[in-house]
Structure formats: C-alpha cells, structure tokens
Amino acid sequence: AADIQADLDRVLVTDEQIQEKLAELAARVDADYAGKDVLLVGVLKGAIMVMADFARHLTIDAPMDWMAVSSYGASTKSSGVVQIRKDLDTPLEGKHVLVVEDIIDSGLTLSWLLDHFGTRGAASIEVLTAFRKPDAMKVDIDAKYVGFDIPNEFVIGYGLDYAERYRGLRDVAVLAPHVYQ
Numbered sequence: 723a724a725d726i727q728a729d730l731d732r733v734l735v736t737d738e739q740i741q742e743k744l745a746e747l748a749a750r751v752d753a754d755y756a757g758k759d760v761l762l763v764g765v766l767k768g769a770i771m772v773m774a775d776f777a778r779h780l781t782i783d784a785p786m787d788w789m790a791v792s793s794y795g796a797s798t799k800s801s802g803v804v805q806i807r808k809d810l811d812t813p814l815e816g817k818h819v820l821v822v823e824d825i826i827d828s829g830l831t832l833s834w835l836l837d838h839f840g841t842r843g844a845a846s847i848e849v850l851t852a853f854r855k856p857d858a859m860k861v862d863i864d865a866k867y868v869g870f871d872i873p874n875e876f877v878i879g880y881g882l883d884y885a886e887r888y889r890g891l892r893d894v895a896v897l898a899p900h901v902y903q
C-alpha cells in the first residue's frame with residue numbers, strides 16, 4: 723500500500739484536538755444521560771474511531787450497538803440512496819439513543835436514519851458527530867453534540883475513507899486532488 727502522507731493536501735484537525743474535544747463532549751453526555759437507559763448507536767464503518775475514543779472518555783456505562791449503512795460507495799459524492807448493510811441487534815423501545823457519527827456532510831445519511839429510528843419507539847434520539855460540514859448540508863440535522871465544523875472539502879482520516887482507504891489516519895486531513903482526479 724502507498725504512504726498516506728503523500729496523498730494528503732493538509733491536516734485540518736489533529737488527533738490531539740479530536741481527543742480534547744471528545745473528552746468535552748463525553749463530560750456533557752455523562753451529565754445529560756446520568757441514570758438513563760442509554761444506547762450508543764454507531765454508524766459503520768466511519769464511526770468506528772469516534773465510537774472507540776468517545777466511549778472511553780465516558781464515565782457512565784453505555785452499551786453500544788452498530789448499524790451499517792452506506793450512501794457513498796467508492797465516490798466522493800453522496801448518492802442520497804441509503805442502504806442498510808447491517809441492522810441493530812438491540813430493540814430501541816424505551817432507550818435513550820445517542821447516534822454516533824464521524825461526519826455530517828450532506829446530512830442525507832442521518833436524515834434517513836433518524837426517520838427510520840423514529841418508528842422504533844425510542845425514549846429519545848440525539849446525535850453526536852465528530853465533524854460537520856455546514857456548507858454541504860442539504861437537509862438540516864439537529865445534532866446536539868458536534869465536535870468540529872469544517873470547510874466543504876473532501877476529508878479523510880479518523881474513520882473517514884475515500885474508497886475504503888485512509889480510515890486509519892489519526893488526524894483528519896484534506897485529500898490531495900491528484901488522488902481522485
């Protein structure tokens with residue numbers, strides 16, 4: 723495999739900045755969900771890193787479940803067509819659901835997912851996202867816990883991929899255009 727660094731334009735958010743922000747968000751979630759029957763729902767595959775790090779900053783014991791959906795495939799643009807690749811193992815009835823995402827880009831994935839979850843009887847549904855692109859959003863998503871607002875450029879790392887690559891980069895970086903042009 724090729725060297726990741728050669729494919730980067732520039733780093734937008736460092737590993738250290740991400741961890742500091744997730745610790746802040748976890749402190750808020752600790753307070754907001756104390757004594758509640760919470761369920762963290764990670765959206766595979768992009769959310770694997772944020773789930774792993776965020777959950778380890780929590781002091782409340784929060785069960786995790788996973789949903790696999792995909793809208794991007796091997797493209798840099800969302801298709802808007804969301805496919806369920808793996809459903810939850812846990813019923814949502816009565817649960818305080820916190821959906822954990824790596825990024826809100828167009829918002830289409832979460833818009834679809836929140837509609838879908840809305841029929842499953844959760845006591846509450848909120849969203850935590852590590853990143854959000856305000857200038858790319860096509861539908862408004864009311865995310866309660868947001869790490870960083872970033873510019874509308876194609877970013878990779880910290881779970882975010884381009885054609886399944888670069889998820890393991892610790893920082894979030896802008897992909898060099900030569901990679902996808």
Ligand code: PRP
Nearest residue numbers: 767768792793794800827828829830831
């Ligand atoms: C990416 C990302 C979010 C979604 C955001 O997932 O992880 O889930 O797109 O884009 P949107 O707001 O425009 O819908 P992707 O579909 O690439 O699947 P992946 O998580 O497996 O990479």
Ligand code: MN
Nearest residue numbers: 765766767768
């Ligand atoms: Mn995703």
Ligand code: MG
Nearest residue numbers: 768794882883
């Ligand atoms: Mg992806």
